[in-house]
Amino acid sequence: MAMKFNDYMETSRAVDSPEDAALRKVFHEDIALGVQYQQARMQRGLTQRQLSEMTGIPQADISRIEHGAANPTEATLQRLANAMDRRLALI
Numbered sequence: 001m002a003m004k005f006n007d008y009m010e011t012s013r014a015v016d017s018p019e020d021a022a023l024r025k026v027f028h029e030d031i032a033l034g035v036q037y038q039q040a041r042m043q044r045g046l047t048q049r050q051l052s053e054m055t056g057i058p059q060a061d062i063s064r065i066e067h068g069a070a071n072p073t074e075a076t077l078q079r080l081a082n083a084m085d086r087r088l089a090l091i
Helices: 005-014 018-043 048-055 059-066 074-083
Strands: none
Touching: 005 018, 018 059, 018 074, 048 059, 048 074, 059 074
16 A cells, blocks of 8 residues: 555654755745745635736746745745735744
8 A cells, every 4th residue: 555645754754864854844834935825815816827917927936936846036925915915024
């Protein structure tokens, strides 16, 4: 039987090196940021294409941000937040 993803994650955390743990933390933060932007966009009833037209940010870049696969600048994040009447708070 194939291992489920959650089982795999638990197993791999048990043998993480400090470098692996740090990388996992960064990945988790990127995903969390993307989810926040996706939820904000959806709450506003916007498609990625509509948000792209409002901000001038390519739709593909918005998709990558929402999936945690991008490294957006603070200015890009601010443009997206402004378009959705949100405030960007960098911690």
